[in-house]
Amino acid sequence: MTAKNSLKRLTLLALPLAAVAASTAHADEWAPTRSIEYIAPANPGGGWDTLVRTTARVIQEEGLAERNFAAINVPGGGGAVAWAQIARDSGNPHKLFAASPPIILVPLAGTSRYDHSDFTPIARLITDYSIVLVSADSDYESLTDLVEAIRDNPGLSVGGGSAPGSMDHIAMAGMASAAGLNASDINYVPFSGGGEAMTNLMGGHVEAVITGAGEASGQLEEGSDIRAIGVSAPERMGGVLADVPTYQEQGIDYTFDIWRGVMGAPDMPAEAVAYYEDLFAQMLETDGWASARDQLGWIDAYQGSEEFGAFLDEQKEQFSEVLSELGLRGE
Amino acid sequence: MTRLNSNQILGLIIALLAVGYLAMAFQIPDFPLPRPIDSDLFPKVLGFTLFGLAVMLFLEKPKDRDIPDEIGPEERAKPLLLRPWSRVVITSLAIVAYALLLVPVGFVLTSLALSFGLAWYFGYRRHGVNLATSLGVVLLLYLAMTRGMDVYLPQGILPF
Amino acid sequence: MDAFNNLMYGFGIALEPTNIAYVFIGVFAGTIIGMLPGLGPISALALMIPVTFAMEPSSGLILMAGVYYGAIFGGSTSSILLNAPGVAGTVATAFDGYPMARKGLAGKALAIAAYASFIGGTISVVFLMLVAPVLGRVAVSFGPAEYFALMVLGLTAVVTLSDKSLVKGLIAAVVGVMISIMGIDLQTGTERYTFGTTHLLDGIDFLVVALGVFALAEVFYMLLRGGGGKEQPRNAIGSLRLSRSEIKEIAGPVGRSSVLGFFVGVLPGAGATVASFLGYSMEKRIAKDGDTFGKGNIKGLAAPETANNAACTGSFVPLLILGVPGSGTTAVLLGALLVMGVSPGPMMLEQRPDVFWGVIASMYIGNIMLLVLNLPLIPLIAKILDMPRPLLLSLILIFCMIGVYGTSFSVFDLLLLLGFGLLGLGMRLFGFPAAPLILALILGNIMEESMRRALQISGGDWSIFIDKPISLALLIIAVLSLCLPLVKKVILQARQTRG
Numbered sequence A: 001m002t003a004k005n006s007l008k009r010l011t012l013l014a015l016p017l018a019a020v021a022a023s024t025a026h027a028d029e030w031a032p033t034r035s036i037e038y039i040a041p042a043n044p045g046g047g048w049d050t051l052v053r054t055t056a057r058v059i060q061e062e063g064l065a066e067r068n069f070a071a072i073n074v075p076g077g078g079g080a081v082a083w084a085q086i087a088r089d090s091g092n093p094h095k096l097f098a099a100s101p102p103i104i105l106v107p108l109a110g111t112s113r114y115d116h117s118d119f120t121p122i123a124r125l126i127t128d129y130s131i132v133l134v135s136a137d138s139d140y141e142s143l144t145d146l147v148e149a150i151r152d153n154p155g156l157s158v159g160g161g162s163a164p165g166s167m168d169h170i171a172m173a174g175m176a177s178a179a180g181l182n183a184s185d186i187n188y189v190p191f192s193g194g195g196e197a198m199t200n201l202m203g204g205h206v207e208a209v210i211t212g213a214g215e216a217s218g219q220l221e222e223g224s225d226i227r228a229i230g231v232s233a234p235e236r237m238g239g240v241l242a243d244v245p246t247y248q249e250q251g252i253d254y255t256f257d258i259w260r261g262v263m264g265a266p267d268m269p270a271e272a273v274a275y276y277e278d279l280f281a282q283m284l285e286t287d288g289w290a291s292a293r294d295q296l297g298w299i300d301a302y303q304g305s306e307e308f309g310a311f312l313d314e315q316k317e318q319f320s321e322v323l324s325e326l327g328l329r330g331e
Numbered sequence B: 001m002t003r004l005n006s007n008q009i010l011g012l013i014i015a016l017l018a019v020g021y022l023a024m025a026f027q028i029p030d031f032p033l034p035r036p037i038d039s040d041l042f043p044k045v046l047g048f049t050l051f052g053l054a055v056m057l058f059l060e061k062p063k064d065r066d067i068p069d070e071i072g073p074e075e076r077a078k079p080l081l082l083r084p085w086s087r088v089v090i091t092s093l094a095i096v097a098y099a100l101l102l103v104p105v106g107f108v109l110t111s112l113a114l115s116f117g118l119a120w121y122f123g124y125r126r127h128g129v130n131l132a133t134s135l136g137v138v139l140l141l142y143l144a145m146t147r148g149m150d151v152y153l154p155q156g157i158l159p160f
Numbered sequence C: 001m002d003a004f005n006n007l008m009y010g011f012g013i014a015l016e017p018t019n020i021a022y023v024f025i026g027v028f029a030g031t032i033i034g035m036l037p038g039l040g041p042i043s044a045l046a047l048m049i050p051v052t053f054a055m056e057p058s059s060g061l062i063l064m065a066g067v068y069y070g071a072i073f074g075g076s077t078s079s080i081l082l083n084a085p086g087v088a089g090t091v092a093t094a095f096d097g098y099p100m101a102r103k104g105l106a107g108k109a110l111a112i113a114a115y116a117s118f119i120g121g122t123i124s125v126v127f128l129m130l131v132a133p134v135l136g137r138v139a140v141s142f143g144p145a146e147y148f149a150l151m152v153l154g155l156t157a158v159v160t161l162s163d164k165s166l167v168k169g170l171i172a173a174v175v176g177v178m179i180s181i182m183g184i185d186l187q188t189g190t191e192r193y194t195f196g197t198t199h200l201l202d203g204i205d206f207l208v209v210a211l212g213v214f215a216l217a218e219v220f221y222m223l224l225r226g227g228g229g230k231e232q233p234r235n236a237i238g239s240l241r242l243s244r245s246e247i248k249e250i251a252g253p254v255g256r257s258s259v260l261g262f263f264v265g266v267l268p269g270a271g272a273t274v275a276s277f278l279g280y281s282m283e284k285r286i287a288k289d290g291d292t293f294g295k296g297n298i299k300g301l302a303a304p305e306t307a308n309n310a311a312c313t314g315s316f317v318p319l320l321i322l323g324v325p326g327s328g329t330t331a332v333l334l335g336a337l338l339v340m341g342v343s344p345g346p347m348m349l350e351q352r353p354d355v356f357w358g359v360i361a362s363m364y365i366g367n368i369m370l371l372v373l374n375l376p377l378i379p380l381i382a383k384i385l386d387m388p389r390p391l392l393l394s395l396i397l398i399f400c401m402i403g404v405y406g407t408s409f410s411v412f413d414l415l416l417l418l419g420f421g422l423l424g425l426g427m428r429l430f431g432f433p434a435a436p437l438i439l440a441l442i443l444g445n446i447m448e449e450s451m452r453r454a455l456q457i458s459g460g461d462w463s464i465f466i467d468k469p470i471s472l473a474l475l476i477i478a479v480l481s482l483c484l485p486l487v488k489k490v491i492l493q494a495r496q497t498r499g
Helices: A003-019 A022-026 A047-061 A077-087 A102-109 A143-152 A167-178 A194-202 A213-217 A270-284 A287-296 A305-326 B006-025 B041-059 B073-077 B084-105 B107-121 B127-148 C002-014 C017-035 C041-052 C057-082 C088-102 C106-141 C144-155 C157-161 C166-180 C206-224 C244-266 C271-286 C298-314 C316-322 C328-339 C353-386 C389-408 C411-429 C435-458 C469-498
Strands: A036-040 A069-073 A095-099 A120-135 A157-160 A187-190 A208-212 A226-231 A257-264 A299-303
Touching (some): A036 A047, A036 A077, A047 A095, A047 A120, A047 A257, A047 A270, A047 A287, A077 A102, A102 A167, A102 A305, A120 A143, A120 A194, A120 A270, A157 A167, A157 A194, A167 A208, A167 A305, A194 A226, A194 C316, A208 A213, A257 A270, A299 A305, B084 C206, B107 B127, B127 C389, C017 C041, C041 C057, C041 C328, C057 C088, C057 C106, C057 C298, C057 C328, C057 C389, C088 C206, C088 C298, C088 C435, C144 C157, C157 C271, C157 C469, C166 C435, C206 C389, C206 C411, C206 C435, C271 C298, C271 C435, C298 C316, C316 C328, C316 C353
Parallel strands (some): A157 A187
Antiparallel strands (some): A120 A226, A120 A299
């Protein structure tokens, strides 16, 4: 192990350990005593499932943990079924699950009683960004063009891959709001997935589409029917997306992360949190992870437990604001 | 007053269901953003259609029904638990018990008990063959899913 | 001769020994997965992604495609023998396949299913090879308005599927639509008919309903009729041979359903299930003996079996040519391809011809393998029906339970399965047909969603449905197909009263 690596790990460890009571600072040597239930709150094949299975595989292959990470699918209600189940298991140090913005958005929409604050943040691992697409022969050369067109004609249809008030809609509405439009001026047309939204864009059935950059990147090679005019990252992305300007470059001060991370059962003991935090930090350094990550087009975005928790609170505030502006804020 | 025929009884039941469905449809909240068709329109249309169809069913003359043949004397002579409707009820209860015990007791034991027990109850008397078949099928499926496809099934009280 | 050269190139890849092995493993695993209710191809493929990580992309896709069409091929077996559809695409296969098996023609039914699947699969591969590059445009030309019209056309089949009593058929269909729209409404995020439980937020899984009203209801029905141990033994398998006249009889349906199935499969979002229903109802409508459909008509078996396999091949068009998934299964395939470093799309034909043509060639080989693999197995598999009745009934129950639990991992769904089993029994006892319910369940939700999506785009302007030529044409066909049988009936009645 290189000095640089262990130093990095030390700082990663220091934060959460400092945060918990002094008594636990010494009880550092916690390790799982049985196999870990590692839950994907969705069916096999989706984003959460891929994260769970990939990380479990890398941890196992690299021999990072003595105990097995058993991938378990608990689909239903966009995660709500799994969250309700996990929330009942307070204090269990052997229960983890994959999380992403829906853990904030679904409760805000009122379809889950539990939100991120009911669970223990472990670590943020990766991120993706949203991307705005138009058809290749469209008149909109830049995001500004599109924003102006929407200003003139609020009926202009923008497709996305999820229900109103969920990820794609929030990402679009937040951008519109930052660009000086009224968030509710977006005529958001929900499709049952980014793929379906893009097909409809190719067929000319909608004017623009917002979806995940990772999902769209396969579509953006030479000869494609669609074109990207803006990405929600803080700086330019790599690969086929290198030519796509960020929102900020186009004068719209807005970024949107489609992050993915790991959370645990409510009130997980601090030493268990520290153990997993360290484990995932180690995992991100392995070659096995690097190759899987690159194949899947993920971008590392590690945050330890405390930082991740603060980030989640911040996200919730940001999302509630957009939802209020849309008039979609429940209760 | 004449007795209601089967279609009239069914018509009344379905009409009641339609009314209940409609009552719920009228409670679906409006969506704050303008939608040309909100979530409640389809349920309302469906509810009224079902009600209308129930009325038509009420007025339709029943054709020959697909009710099983009259229960023969030998069936009636059977003990209560083995009569046809008892079989349906007991099988249903067994399924409920299976669903409730699946997670705490585990997949292998509950499935084995259900398969073996029902075959016995349905009248299969070669218990050795029954046990072997049930055990074989259940274990094969369990191993195929947990080992072969890496799908998690409840272990329950067994160690694997 | 361009296609020919490309195909030869593809065969060069598909015939490499390792790839032949992958085709074999794929179709073999697929057949088994398809036969077991509940083990759908989606989960199987999702779980295979890690295995294909390190593989050559063409080999990986050859393997996974084999699992996919193998599962549709194998799914017919449990539909025919047990009335328990193995995968969603083979529900319609049970309509006439199961009655045939009950009549002691299980062997013939399985043989027809195998031939129909083979021919449907093969004809559609020819289409895929010849016209795929052009078809990308057709696939994207279907927007929300067009889907709405297609679903309306599909739903008109309710009339043909309800032969005993039209009112009862319509009631079943309305209930089917009601079930299909339960859960979170995608257009607004509003909950509908969830009764406050998170378990219903995603609505009710299609497989739970299908296994309930078909397989479980059938078990209950047999129990009611005194299906104890005393049922006389019968020659359950029967001959596998088709007579010349039978071949002639199914040639038409197989040919038509191959074409229909392929084009429905090309449309993203429609898929094998919709294709099989459309194939079935089309044949029922044009057949002279349409009233024997549902009672063991071989055309009613051949049509959906051909259509679902053809659609399965067709669904590779949007996947490979556009790079967008048309179904849950192809979405997983797309994910796997991306992981292997291939991005399907318009450029794929030029950049990765090995993957494209290799897979197409492998499909020819895979279909032949499936036929050769399945035909000799038929007598063996059909032996299931020779099992003592009590044991068979308890095993069907176990299969249903495992099938449901294995896809949803939900105890709640097991109780729902029981509920639908009892509903199916009640429907059977009182003469309500189950097919319209299932059809409406599949199409109802897509119809509502597409309609509202179309109106959202048009800003509430209904003319979007008639301004678009495809949508208009489909709606006109729908109206005609509704009117013609009625007109026929009126004319017949008029003649009778006159006579």
